[in-house]
Amino acid sequence: MSAEIPPPYTALQRHPMMAQADHDEASRFNFLTQFNRYLSGDLGKGNWLAYENRVLPAFEAIHGRSPENREEIRVAMNQDPWHRTWSALKRNSMEMRQQNGRQIVLRQLDELDAKAKAYNEASDLLELDPSVEQPLYVTCVDIHCQPGSYHTEERPGDVAVAANYDVGLFATTGGALGSLNDGGGQAVVGWIKENCLDWSPERVLDVGCTVGHNAVPIAQGFPEAEVIGIDTAAPVLRYGAARAASLGVSNIKFVQASGEDLSRFPDNHFDWVQTTMFLHETSASAMPRILSECHRVLKPGGLLLHVEQPQYGPDMPRFEQFLRDWDAYNNNEPFWSAMHGVDLKAVIEEAGFPLEEQFVTGVRAIPDKTLFPGSPDGDKEDYGRAAIWNAYGAWKPKVSNEIAKEISA
Ligand SMILES: C[S@@+](CC[C@H](N)C(=O)[O-])C[C@H]1O[C@@H](n2cnc3c(N)ncnc32)[C@H](O)[C@@H]1O
Numbered sequence: 001m002s003a004e005i006p007p008p009y010t011a012l013q014r015h016p017m018m019a020q021a022d023h024d025e026a027s028r029f030n031f032l033t034q035f036n037r038y039l040s041g042d043l044g045k046g047n048w049l050a051y052e053n054r055v056l057p058a059f060e061a062i063h064g065r066s067p068e069n070r071e072e073i074r075v076a077m078n079q080d081p082w083h084r085t086w087s088a089l090k091r092n093s094m095e096m097r098q099q100n101g102r103q104i105v106l107r108q109l110d111e112l113d114a115k116a117k118a119y120n121e122a123s124d125l126l127e128l129d130p131s132v133e134q135p136l137y138v139t140c141v142d143i144h145c146q147p148g149s150y151h152t153e154e155r156p157g158d159v160a161v162a163a164n165y166d167v168g169l170f171a172t173t174g175g176a177l178g179s180l181n182d183g184g185g186q187a188v189v190g191w192i193k194e195n196c197l198d199w200s201p202e203r204v205l206d207v208g209c210t211v212g213h214n215a216v217p218i219a220q221g222f223p224e225a226e227v228i229g230i231d232t233a234a235p236v237l238r239y240g241a242a243r244a245a246s247l248g249v250s251n252i253k254f255v256q257a258s259g260e261d262l263s264r265f266p267d268n269h270f271d272w273v274q275t276t277m278f279l280h281e282t283s284a285s286a287m288p289r290i291l292s293e294c295h296r297v298l299k300p301g302g303l304l305l306h307v308e309q310p311q312y313g314p315d316m317p318r319f320e321q322f323l324r325d326w327d328a329y330n331n332n333e334p335f336w337s338a339m340h341g342v343d344l345k346a347v348i349e350e351a352g353f354p355l356e357e358q359f360v361t362g363v364r365a366i367p368d369k370t371l372f373p374g375s376p377d378g379d380k381e382d383y384g385r386a387a388i389w390n391a392y393g394a395w396k397p398k399v400s401n402e403i404a405k406e407i408s409a
Pocket residue numbers: 135138150151207208209210211212213214215230231232233236257258259260275276277278281282
């Protein structure tokens with residue numbers, strides 16, 4: 001299989017909770033996987049040509065200067081016929097992915113709900129708390145065109161949105177996350193084992209865990225640890241707990257709670273607090289609250305790690321920032337642009353982690369090359385979606401900031 005060709009949908013690992021696609025539904029996902037690759041690869045290059053050859057010269061003729069920021073590029077590019085066509089196709093690919101996933105799930109929802117219930121009754125991995133409120137930043141929009149976001153129930157107690165999320169992630173990532181969609185978590189575990197020799201966390205918290213794609217590999221990578229994944233949305237927790245149980249993982253719990261209020265956990269409780277592709281779906285006012293709660297529940301010497309797409313720093317070309325921003329304006333990701341534009345290090349510092357304890361490192365998702373020989377190694381970046389991430393990390397100082405200041409005074 002050529003490295004350029006994404007793996008077939010049929011290579012997706014069939015864990016027992018995964019909704020089953022029939023021939024036509026699998027073909028649709030195969031089409032969408034190839035189509036997405038084509039859009040981000042060959043057709044995506046046309047955006048740069050349009051910018052260089054038409055949009056930039058026209059902008060310069062009018063303004064007597066080049067665009068100063070990604071917003072100016074976006075407004076100018078949105079007039080360009082190539083970019084408009086590309087953008088419409090890309091938006092449609094997201095809608096088609098959601099509708100295909102939803103169709104697959106709804107026709108077998110009785111079976112999926114019954115399976116989730118059976119797994120969850122037989123295991124001790126799920127703890128729901130109906131008093132947890134859904135944040136406005138989750139309910140205000142169908143995030144990345146996902147009907148019902150993460151929290152909506154098709155009927156009380158169901159798993160529909162979660163099953164749809166799981167069944168279609170393959171199509172948007174081209175298989176780059178591996179056969180269980182868990183390559184990001186595997187990569188994080190690999191990074192920890194390589195960089196934190198002899199460190200073995202006893203308690204791990206994953207905030208915004210969704211169905212556990214990245215919390216489960218942490219539990220598998222550190223079988224002695226107790227891993228807790230929290231999320232505000234009940235359907236993803238029901239599905240995530242059942243999925244973990246079906247994979248034979250028992251050192252993890254899926255708990256309904258908000259990262260803004262971790263009061264159910266004492267101070268200095270966790271060795272490691274992880275978030276993966278989470279912060280960009282929170283609001284500017286919620287993110288500092290979440291980070292300071294993460295700081296409070298971390299033990300001194302504990303690790304905070306956020307896996308996200310790279311922030312828009314001064315080193316990132318403005319055209320690349322514009323491309324990365326596509327999801328914010330066209331794919332219902334309303335917080336994406338502002339979150340990627342903030343000085344994340346300063347926000348993390350404000351939450352209590354001194355700059356000298358912070359670091360940024362690269363994490364590349366690990367696909368299973370035996371099942372996905374054609375899976376990309378990351379050179380074909382699909383900006384908002386591809387599996388090349390940055391990890392923004394910080395160690396909580398072993399002595400509190402106040403004591404450190406007293407000592408140095
Ligand atoms: C993009 S998904 C994160 C993906 C996930 N971390 C993974 O590894 O697959 C964002 C998740 O955060 C959850 N969420 C949003 N706000 C939250 C909050 N304040 N506390 C906990 N979970 C939250 C959403 O319900 C959703 O499941």
